[in-house]
Structures are given as C-alpha cells and as structure tokens.
Amino acid sequence: MALNYSAFLALLLFMIIINLNSFGICQDDDLKNGASYIFGDSLVDAGNNNYLQTLSKANIPPNGIDFQASGGNPTGRYTNGRTIGDIVGEELGQPHFATPFMAPNCTGRAILHGVNYASGGGGIMNATGRIFVNRLSMDIQVDYFNITRKQIDKLLGAANAKDYITKKSIFSITVGSNDFLNNYLLPVISMGARITQSPDAFIVDLINNLRGQLTRLYNLDARKFIIGNVGPIGCIPYQKTINQLSANQCVELPNKLALQYNARLKDLLAELNDNLHGATFVHANVYDLVMELMTNYEKYGFTTASKACCGNGGQFAGIIPCGPTSSMCSDRDKHVFWDPYHPSEAANLIIAKQLLDGDPKYVSPVNLRQLRDL
Ligand SMILES: *[C@@H]1O[C@H](CO)[C@@H](O)[C@H](O)[C@H]1NC(C)=O
Ligand SMILES: *[C@@H]1O[C@H](CO)[C@@H](O)[C@H](O)[C@H]1NC(C)=O
Ligand SMILES: *[C@@H]1O[C@H](CO)[C@@H](O)[C@H](O)[C@H]1NC(C)=O
Numbered sequence: 001m002a003l004n005y006s007a008f009l010a011l012l013l014f015m016i017i018i019n020l021n022s023f024g025i026c027q028d029d030d031l032k033n034g035a036s037y038i039f040g041d042s043l044v045d046a047g048n049n050n051y052l053q054t055l056s057k058a059n060i061p062p063n064g065i066d067f068q069a070s071g072g073n074p075t076g077r078y079t080n081g082r083t084i085g086d087i088v089g090e091e092l093g094q095p096h097f098a099t100p101f102m103a104p105n106c107t108g109r110a111i112l113h114g115v116n117y118a119s120g121g122g123g124i125m126n127a128t129g130r131i132f133v134n135r136l137s138m139d140i141q142v143d144y145f146n147i148t149r150k151q152i153d154k155l156l157g158a159a160n161a162k163d164y165i166t167k168k169s170i171f172s173i174t175v176g177s178n179d180f181l182n183n184y185l186l187p188v189i190s191m192g193a194r195i196t197q198s199p200d201a202f203i204v205d206l207i208n209n210l211r212g213q214l215t216r217l218y219n220l221d222a223r224k225f226i227i228g229n230v231g232p233i234g235c236i237p238y239q240k241t242i243n244q245l246s247a248n249q250c251v252e253l254p255n256k257l258a259l260q261y262n263a264r265l266k267d268l269l270a271e272l273n274d275n276l277h278g279a280t281f282v283h284a285n286v287y288d289l290v291m292e293l294m295t296n297y298e299k300y301g302f303t304t305a306s307k308a309c310c311g312n313g314g315q316f317a318g319i320i321p322c323g324p325t326s327s328m329c330s331d332r333d334k335h336v337f338w339d340p341y342h343p344s345e346a347a348n349l350i351i352a353k354q355l356l357d358g359d360p361k362y363v364s365p366v367n368l369r370q371l372r373d374l
Contacts, residue, residue, distance in 0.1 A: 033093035034168035034372065035114040036085060037148075037222070039141045040175040042120035042342060044085040047076030049120045051102035054134035056121035060323050062310060066332060066345055069097070076100070078120055079338045080309070081345030085172060087352035089114060092170075092372055101144050112155060112164070115148050117141035123178040124209050131182060138175055138213045142220075149220045165221040166278075170371060173214070174286075176230040176265075179206055180257050199257055207264045211272070218276050224371050226282040226355070226363075227269060229262040231290045237308040238340035241318030247306040262287055273365075282371055284355055285362045293336055293347060300350055302336050309335040309344060316340075 038044050042056065050059045057076070058064075064074040066081035077083055082090070086097050098114030099106040106115060119136035121129030129135040136144070152161045184202050197205075214225065233239070234255035243251050262285075269281040297305035306316050309329040313319025320326055322339035329335055333346040343351070356368045366374070 030095050030109075031112055031164065031168065033095075034164075034170065035094060035112060036089045036092070036098045036116075037114060037145060037169055037171050038085040038098050038116040038118055039138065039145075039171070039173045040118040040228075041122045041178050042078040042118075043177070043228075044083050044116070044172070044174045045076060045078060045100075045118040045120045045122075046083060046086065046097060046116045047100040048102045048116065048118060048136060050076040050100075052119070052134045052136070054121065054132050056129070056132040056135060058120060062324070062328050063322060063339075065328075078342045079345055079348065080332050082348060084174070084348045084352045084355070085116065085118070087349060088170075088172070088356060088368060091352065091356050092368070101141075101148070109155065111148055111151055115145070117144050118174070121178060121182060122175065123183060124175055124206050124213070125179055125183060128179045128183040131186065138173075138209070142213050142216045145217065146220060162221050166223045169222065170224045170226065170368070171217055171222045172226045172228075174228040175210075176206070176228075176258075176261060177233050180230065180254060180261075181233055184257070185254060199260060203257070203261050203264055206261060207268050210265075211268055214272060214281070215276070218272075218279055223279045224282075224374065225279065226284055226368060226371065227265070228284040228286045229265050230258040231286045232294070233258050235291075235294055236341055237306060237311065237316040237318035237337050239318075240306055241314035241316045241340070244314070247304075247316075258287060280366065280371060280374060282366060282368070283364055285364075286351070289351055289354055289362050290343070290347075293350060297336055301334070302346070303331065303334040305336040307335065308337045308340045310338055311340045 049057055058078040059074045059076045061074050064070055064077055065072050067075055067077065089098055095113050098116040099110050101115050101117045117136065121132040121135035122137050123129055124138050126137045126139060128137060156164060232250060232255050234251035239251045239254060266283055269283050272281045293300055294305040308317040309332050310322035310326055311317035311320055312326045318340040332344060335344050336347045338344040354362045358367055
C-alpha cells in the first residue's frame, strides 16, 4: 500500500514535469492569444516617429482625438483613433496594443504582446521618404526585429521562444505607398531615378527588396505573415486636390503603378508560399477593399470619400496636413479619410473586419482569424 502510494506520487510528479516542459508557454495565460509584430509605414505607425528627428510626425492634435486609451491625446498615430494593426490585435484578444519599438516602455514582457516597427514615411527602399529627413525603412525595421528576437529568447528560453514566434505570432507588413508617393513619383528629387528607370524596372527592384526582407523575417522564425498591397493612392484627397479633380475622379498614374506593383506582389507571395517551408503568406487586397469603400461609401455609412476630415486647402481639404490650425469636420466617423493621406478610424474598422473575417476576394488563402488558428 505504502509502495503504491509513493509510486503514485512519483507518477504524479513525473506528469507535472512533462506538463511543464511541453506546455511551458501555455502556462502563461497572457500569452495564449499570441502577438502582432507590425511593420510598415504611417498607415500602421503607432508612435515610432515621435522618437525620430523627422518632418513626418503625427503627435500633434487633433490626431488621436478619438483614441480612447490616451484620452483623445495624440499618440503618433496618423489617424483620429485606432490603426488597422491596433484593431486586429484587439480582435485577436491580445492584452494591449503592440508597443512602438522606439518607445522607452518597449521592454520586458511587453514585447511578448507585440511590437510595432512601422514608421511614417518609410518604404521598401532605403531612399524612400528622404524628404522627411528621417524614418525607418523596411531594412532597418527587420534589423530591429532581430534585436527583439534575441530579447524573446532571453525571456522564454530558446525553444519556447521559437515555438511562440512560429505558432503564436502574426507578422503584418503594410508598405509600398511611400515608395511611389515619396520616391518614384516625387518631382525633382526622383527625377534622376525616373529618367533612368522605367516603372517596371523600379517595381522589379521593389519586389526583389521585399523578397529579401520577408525572407530575413522567415530566417528569424516568422511563419504567419499578412502583407497588404498598395491602395488606390491616386484617389487620396491630396491627389484629388492638387490635380483639381472632381469628387469621383482619381489620378491615373499612381493607381496604374499601384496595380502594376500589386500584380507582382501577388506572384511574390505565391512564390514564397511554395518556397519557404512551413510559412503562410496571406495577401491582403487593400486596393480593392478601399476602392469598394470609396465607390459605395454611402452603403458603409459615410457621407464623403473624397474630402479629408482634417486638413485645409482646395475642394477636398487636401493640401495642408492635419494639425492644430487646420479645420476639422464634426462627423469624423462619416469620412473615409481622416486627413489628406490616411483613412479614418471608421474606415480602418471596416478594413480590419474584412481582413479578420473576410472572404478570398479581399484576403487569401486564409483570413486573419484562420491564420491565427493554423
Ligand atoms: C507604453 O507607452 C505608451 C505611451 O505612453 C502607452 O500608450 C502604452 O500603453 C505603453 N505600453 C505598455 C505596454 O506599457
Ligand atoms: C539599406 O540600409 C541598410 C541599413 O543601413 C543596409 O544594411 C542595406 O544594405 C541598405 N540597402 C540598400 C539596398 O542599399
Ligand atoms: C541577426 O543578427 C545577427 C547578429 O547579432 C546576425 O548574425 C544575423 O545575420 C541577423 N539576422 C538577420 C536575419 O538579419
């Protein structure tokens, strides 16, 4: 009897040890919903540029006026409320928004709940956004993830860290618009590049750089990716204003370049799904999604898809950026665009919802909830 009892105890102890070993990271309840590691430009920057000496800044009112966590104070987000990355993290049950890598509190266990590397003005190419003096381009953002990667090893131990990153972490990349708007299409500054490089050659360069950046993330154990294509950048209030278009017109060249890039991006993601073993690259069709929002804006509860809520100048308030002295609409959730360049939180909510639960028209081969559960 006594022997049986101690044998039972030994067995119990053995089972507890096995349990601790194989479910090490699941013991931490706050890690069960995983993390978002967010890369890209001002569409998803959550405050990195606050810490850079740059002309591209959003930590000035009235940006953030509808951001509840800050009491309506600006945070460095280029919109009135949450970005798509914020909303997705919230919906997936992550305990708090991904912390900006540059922020002083991006330390300790906070990094296990997600880190945001995105930077206003940043692009795939190093030269993109040079007019802002400073920004984090994609190469640097991946360098920074490499730093985070080592910190996660320290926090969880190498084996659990690898498990957490491959199975529980979603890597989102929202980039490319600035490579056109603040690089290839810029007059004067990029004249040289435009004369020496055809659109097609420039786009091939973009895709080759992006392939390298995504492969580096894969080599750091990223497996679950979502990559947004470039939206209809010829339809933003800034473009409509400076080209003196009417409300439902868009500038052709930027949209044409975006579509040309998007076609090659789709091929790249198919290629990486074939070649990088164990990885899933989800394609987010932001172009069609935003086009649908703009075409049928009334159906989605908006009153305008052409006029910026916050900004000044011209018919669509599209010349002077959003700031303390610019005018602001009173019905912020009725505008597709918050400022001359960026969607409102109301638009971000619709886009995020589609990426989370939408069908293959907008997100493929799986949506974000399915990607999380893979
Ligand atoms: C880090 O600081 C920012 C800005 O003060 C704050 O909004 C955020 O909630 C903090 N994040 C964490 C994880 O403490
Ligand atoms: C871009 O800058 C990074 C970091 O400074 C550097 O490692 C990389 O080689 C550069 N890429 C190109 C294409 O020049
Ligand atoms: C990460 O950093 C280490 C040096 O600490 C370097 O050897 C390695 O190549 C880097 N990995 C990537 C993917 O950049």
